Amino acid sequence: MTERAAEDPAARRRRKRPTMRDVAREAGVALRTVSRVVNDDPTVGPHLVTRVRAAITALDYAPDERAQQLRRGVSGTIGAAVRNLADAHPVLSAVDQAARQARLTVLAMSTEDEEEREREAVMSMCRRRVDGIIIEPISTNHQYLAAELESGMPLVAVDRPTGGVAADAVLSDNAAGIGMAFRHLVLHGHHRIAYIGDDERIFTGRERAAAFRACVAANGGTIDGLVHPGFVSPDRVAAALDAVLRGNPPATALITGNVATTIEVLRRLGAEAGRLAIVGFDDFPLADILRPGVTVIAQDSAVIGRTAIELLLARTADPDRPVRNVTVPVELIPRGSGELRPPP
Amino acid sequence: MTERAAEDPAARRRRKRPTMRDVAREAGVALRTVSRVVNDDPTVGPHLVTRVRAAITALDYAPDERAQQLRRGVSGTIGAAVRNLADAHPVLSAVDQAARQARLTVLAMSTEDEEEREREAVMSMCRRRVDGIIIEPISTNHQYLAAELESGMPLVAVDRPTGGVAADAVLSDNAAGIGMAFRHLVLHGHHRIAYIGDDERIFTGRERAAAFRACVAANGGTIDGLVHPGFVSPDRVAAALDAVLRGNPPATALITGNVATTIEVLRRLGAEAGRLAIVGFDDFPLADILRPGVTVIAQDSAVIGRTAIELLLARTADPDRPVRNVTVPVELIPRGSGELRPPP
DNA sequence: ATGAAAGCGCTAACAT
DNA sequence: ATGTTAGCGCTTTCAT
Numbered sequence: 001m002t003e004r005a006a007e008d009p010a011a012r013r014r015r016k017r018p019t020m021r022d023v024a025r026e027a028g029v030a031l032r033t034v035s036r037v038v039n040d041d042p043t044v045g046p047h048l049v050t051r052v053r054a055a056i057t058a059l060d061y062a063p064d065e066r067a068q069q070l071r072r073g074v075s076g077t078i079g080a081a082v083r084n085l086a087d088a089h090p091v092l093s094a095v096d097q098a099a100r101q102a103r104l105t106v107l108a109m110s111t112e113d114e115e116e117r118e119r120e121a122v123m124s125m126c127r128r129r130v131d132g133i134i135i136e137p138i139s140t141n142h143q144y145l146a147a148e149l150e151s152g153m154p155l156v157a158v159d160r161p162t163g164g165v166a167a168d169a170v171l172s173d174n175a176a177g178i179g180m181a182f183r184h185l186v187l188h189g190h191h192r193i194a195y196i197g198d199d200e201r202i203f204t205g206r207e208r209a210a211a212f213r214a215c216v217a218a219n220g221g222t223i224d225g226l227v228h229p230g231f232v233s234p235d236r237v238a239a240a241l242d243a244v245l246r247g248n249p250p251a252t253a254l255i256t257g258n259v260a261t262t263i264e265v266l267r268r269l270g271a272e273a274g275r276l277a278i279v280g281f282d283d284f285p286l287a288d289i290l291r292p293g294v295t296v297i298a299q300d301s302a303v304i305g306r307t308a309i310e311l312l313l314a315r316t317a318d319p320d321r322p323v324r325n326v327t328v329p330v331e332l333i334p335r336g337s338g339e340l341r342p343p344p
Numbered sequence: 345m346t347e348r349a350a351e352d353p354a355a356r357r358r359r360k361r362p363t364m365r366d367v368a369r370e371a372g373v374a375l376r377t378v379s380r381v382v383n384d385d386p387t388v389g390p391h392l393v394t395r396v397r398a399a400i401t402a403l404d405y406a407p408d409e410r411a412q413q414l415r416r417g418v419s420g421t422i423g424a425a426v427r428n429l430a431d432a433h434p435v436l437s438a439v440d441q442a443a444r445q446a447r448l449t450v451l452a453m454s455t456e457d458e459e460e461r462e463r464e465a466v467m468s469m470c471r472r473r474v475d476g477i478i479i480e481p482i483s484t485n486h487q488y489l490a491a492e493l494e495s496g497m498p499l500v501a502v503d504r505p506t507g508g509v510a511a512d513a514v515l516s517d518n519a520a521g522i523g524m525a526f527r528h529l530v531l532h533g534h535h536r537i538a539y540i541g542d543d544e545r546i547f548t549g550r551e552r553a554a555a556f557r558a559c560v561a562a563n564g565g566t567i568d569g570l571v572h573p574g575f576v577s578p579d580r581v582a583a584a585l586d587a588v589l590r591g592n593p594p595a596t597a598l599i600t601g602n603v604a605t606t607i608e609v610l611r612r613l614g615a616e617a618g619r620l621a622i623v624g625f626d627d628f629p630l631a632d633i634l635r636p637g638v639t640v641i642a643q644d645s646a647v648i649g650r651t652a653i654e655l656l657l658a659r660t661a662d663p664d665r666p667v668r669n670v671t672v673p674v675e676l677i678p679r680g681s682g683e684l685r686p687p688p
Numbered sequence: 689a690t691g692a693a694a695g696c697g698c699t700a701a702c703a704t
Numbered sequence: 705a706t707g708t709t710a711g712c713g714c715t716t717t718c719a720t
Contacts, residue, residue, distance in 0.1 A: 015495045019697055030707045035699060045705060060491035065471040066410045066419070067697035070712045075410070080429075085452055086437035093430035096454050105468060108429055108452040110440050124449060127409040129361075147404035151359045267633045286630045289611045363713055374691045379715060389689060411713035414696050 018059040027055035038063055069129070077105045078132045078312065079125030081118055085110045089136050091158055094305020102313060104131065115139040126153060132312040137162055140201070154315035156308045160203040166323045168311040170304050174204055174281075177297040177330040178211035181255045181279040184295070184332055186219065189341050190253035190277060194244040196228040196237060196265065197257020197281070205229055208257045208281060226251060237264040245276070252342035253277035259284045262294065277340040279332070288335055295338025298331050362403040371399035382407055413473070421449045422476040422656060423469030425462055429454045433480050435502055438649020446657060448475065459483040470497060476656040481506055484545070498659035500652045504547040510667045512655040514648050518548060518625075521641040521674040522555035525599045525623040528639070528676055530563065533685050534597035534621060538588040540572040540581060540609065541601020541625070549573055552601045552625060570595060581608040589620070596686035597621035603628045610634065621684040623676070632679055639682025642675050 020038070024031045029048055036044045037052040044052075055061070069075045078099055082088040085108060092108065099106050107130060109121040118138045122145065125133050132154035140163040149155060149165055157169040178195075185193050195212040198205025209229045216223045225247050228240035244251045254276050256262040262280035266273055274292060283298035307326050314321060332338075364382070368375045373392055380388045381396040388396075399405070413419045422443055426432040429452060436452065443450050451474060453465040462482045466489065469477050476498035484507040493499060493509055501513040522539075529537050539556040542549030553573045560567045569591050572584035588595045598620050600606040606624035610617055618636060627642035651670050658665060676682075 017495050021697080031698085032700090032707060032709095033705090036706085039699080043705060048706080060495075062467065062471050064414070064473055064697050065468070066414050066473060067712085068699075070408070070410050070414060070714090071697080071699045073712075084437060085424075085429075085440045085450065086432045086434045088430045088432075090430045093428060093454075096429045105453065106429065109449065110437075123406065124409075127406050129408055129410060147359075151361050151404075263630065263633065270633075271635065284630075286607065286628075286634075289607065289614075289634070290630075291615065291635060365713080375714085376691055376716085377689090380690085383715085387689060392690085408713050411696090412715075414698090415713080415715045417696075 018061045020061070020063065023052065023055045023059055023061045026059060027052045075129050075131050076103065077107050077128070077130045078134060078309075079122070079128070079130040080106050080108045080134045081111050081121045081125070082108055082136055083111055083113050083138070089159060090301040091299075091305040091308065094302045095134055095158075095308055096305075098306045098309035102309060104309075111136070111138050113138055119144055132156070132316060134158060134308050134312065135162070136160065137203075139163070140203075142167070152319040154312045154319070156311045156315075158304060158308050161325065168315060168324050168326075170307045170311060170326045170328060172299040172304070172330050173327050174207040174330075175211040175214075177281060177332075178208050178255065179215060180330070180332045181281070181297055181338070182212070182215040182219070184279060184334075184338055185253040185255070185277055188253075188277065188339055191221070191342070192226070192247070192249055192251040193253045193255065194226040194228070194247070194251035195255045195257065196240045196244070196261050197255075198229060198261070199231050200229045205257060212255060229257070232258065232260045232264065234264055234267075237261055238268055241265055241268050251276070253279075253340075256280045258282055262296075266290065266294070273337070274340065277338055277342070279338040283333060287333075290337075292337045292340065293335030295335045296333050298333050300328050300331065303328050362405045364405070364407065367396065367399045367403055367405045370403055371396045419473050419475050420447065421451050421472070421474045422478060422653075423466070423472070423474040424450050424452045425455050425465045425469070425477065425479045426452055427455055427457050427480055427482070433503060434645040435643075435649040435652065438646045439478055439502075439652055440649075442650045442653035446653060448653075455480070455482050457482055463488055476500070476660060478502060478652050478656065479506070480504070481547075483507070484547075486511070496663040498656045498663070500655045500659075502648060502652050505669065512659060512668050512670075514651045514655065514670045514672060516643045516648070516674050517671050518551040518674075519555040519558075521625060521676075522552050522599065523559060524674070524676045525625070525641055525682070526556070526559040526563070528623060528678070528682055529597040529599070529621055532597075532621065532683055535565070535686070536570070536591070536593055536595040537597045537599065538570040538572070538591070538595035539599045539601065540584045540588070540605050541599075542573060542605070543575050544573045549601060556599060573601070576602065576604045576608065578608055578611075581605055582612055585609055585612055595620070597623075597684075600624045602626055606638065606640075610638070617681070618684065621682055621686070623682040627677060631677075634681075636681045636684065637679030639679050640677050642677050644672050644675065647672050 020031055020034050024034045033048055034052055037049055080095060082092055096106050111118040111121055115138055126148050134156050136158050137160045142162040143164045146165050155167045157167055161169045197208050200206045200209055209227060213223055225243060230236050256265055259282045280294055280296045283296045287294040287296055364378050365375055368378045377392055378396055381393055424439060426436055440450050455462040455465055459482055470492050478500050480502050481504045486506040487508045490509050499511045501511055505513045541552050544550045544553055557567055574580050600609055603626045624638055624640045627640045631638040631640055
């Protein structure tokens with residue numbers, strides 16, 4: 001790690017940040033007039049507007065948003081509690097864009113998949129008096145938010161619902177997705193289809209595993225040795241994959257319940273990836289350039305993000321409206337891995 | 345998209361958010377005492393502490409951070425202007441963690457790779473009076489920040505330097521990385537090595553292309569038809585790849601200057617990926633499960649992120665310290681694609 | 689050990 | 705059309 005000191009006028013003078021009062025003095029007008037100009041109030045004479053603008057430029061004045069917020073009562077900011085800042089749920093992009101269109105700033109904080117961090121992040125947002133919160137829940141018990149919800153804080157859960165308190169949520173249609181995957185594989189000639197996915201303590205893990213069991217049952221099969229929910233770790237996925245491949249008879253197709261599992265399975269399979277038909281839940285970048293391409297059930301991030309903001313704004317407008325859960329359809333994207341036929 | 349209304353006690357009462365004054369009234373003490381308790385001032389009698397705590401709990405009081413910040417003069421927040429919220433530079437995770445350890449909150453805003461958005465985001469952070477800004481520069485001219493820098497706003501550029509104003513920066517060792525990639529390929533028997541990368545108007549594109557040219561020259565070769573910098577689009581990459589493969593003689597190895605290019609090349613190559621030795625600049629998830637695995641020059645995100653926060657804090661402590669540029673070493677990770685030998 | 693009062697920088701009644 | 709004044713919710717002298 002190399003350091004290099006660059007040129008720097010050592011005698012750089014620090015200027016204190018100018019306030020609105022300074023601008024008023026500079027322009028020779030009242031504070032209120034500056035405020036009017038800053039807020040584009042049309043009732044200011046053009047002459048003064050010019051003078052104030054000049055003063056603002058001369059002093060490099062920028063209003064203090066904290067003071068504005070404090071006084072105005074709204075923050076113009078919504079909080080987003082996401083799992084990881086560098087690799088957030090793709091809906092966050094959509095949330096961000098939709099928020100911008102609603103002239104709202106997004107304050108993103110990471111939860112690192114830890115309940116306590118989630119709580120810290122969300123409470124910090126509340127203390128900042130954000131105008132609403134989008135949360136990708138980690139915790140299963142959000143009682144700690146009861147007071148906030150009661151005092152009208154709009155909160156929208158994404159991907160998973162909140163627990164213990166009623167809040168708006170926008171979820172993907174997990175059951176339909178698993179159904180699509182299952183039928184797709186059956187259609188391609190598979191009879192022994194297995195499932196490896198998240199721990200059933202996690203909402204999506206629970207929903208997807210349950211949907212899978214229902215599919216097997218509806219198809220008149222038995223689920224013995226075919227369903228492998230659990231914590232996603234290389235070892236566990238490896239063991240589950242092993243059980244699936246060495247079953248009697250072995251499964252010829254696999255549904256993976258989340259991206260981490262899909263990737264771990266592919267990593268494990270390596271060169272033998274073509275040996276097993278695979279449909280993964282949730283799309284991921286590069287799924288199309290793997291060989292074979294990975295067939296996935298894709299969530300509609302754009303719609304989810306937009307819907308989340310809509311629910312947020314609706315609740316802001318009417319804090320007493322009934323709580324809503326919106327389910328967004330998913331889509332099967334065939335890319336090769338899900339279209340593999342079983343060996344004869 | 346299905347909607348479902350959930351149970352909701354229609355007559356839910358909205359409680360106004362309690363202020364410190366409310367807590368004081370509830371506890372029967374002065375405002376100042378509540379403030380003391382909230383800030384863990386030890387000079388409050390244990391009896392009153394208990395009473396105040398009880399009132400805080402009873403009212404579900406949480407201090408308004410905006411007001412605290414306004415009064416205290418610091419925000420406890422640093423801004424991070426990143427390209428995209430859902431797919432930020434991996435250093436952001438490291439920044440986030442390092443910031444948390446420094447008891448700072450990260451306010452992330454996206455620039456969407458647009459200069460104007462960058463400016464909006466950064467200025468918005470300034471108006472929020474954040475304690476510092478981490479920026480992944482899009483713009484090449486940051487004169488608009490001159491006043492802020494002058495009034496002491498700590499600003500650290502990551503991955504690329506700022507333009508037009510002197511600011512701290514932490515950069516990867518682009519030249520060394522290209523050098524490592526080039527030597528690695530030479531070592532594996534390649535004589536015709538090509539480069540496809542970013543537009544040279546972008547800092548990293550410029551540095552990497554220049555380093556590549558230097559390598560070719562040092563190796564006694566000519567660069568005719570081997571260097572293809574430019575805007576990263578599927579068409580342009582396809583054309584460049586075509587030129588590389590149909591050269592006379594064709595190149596047997598390729599260095600790609602960024603992840604987008606690497607992926608576009610792999611997508612284009614498809615099943616023929618084994619035909620060309622490839623070393624990509626910047627690591628990416630799944631590089632290890634592609635076949636062959638993709639050999640990359642990896643940046644040390646953790647170090648970059650930590651260093652960025654260090655520079656930020658150092659400047660906060662001493663706004664007059666000389667501007668520093670820190671260069672962080674990169675690493676070559678062999679995974680297969682870079683170890684392919686040229687056809688005989 | 690506790691409290692009264694003065695702001696932080698701004699907006700919004702309410703004059704004029 | 706412009707200015708005066710009272711807060712937003714908090715921290716912080718300065719008394720007591």
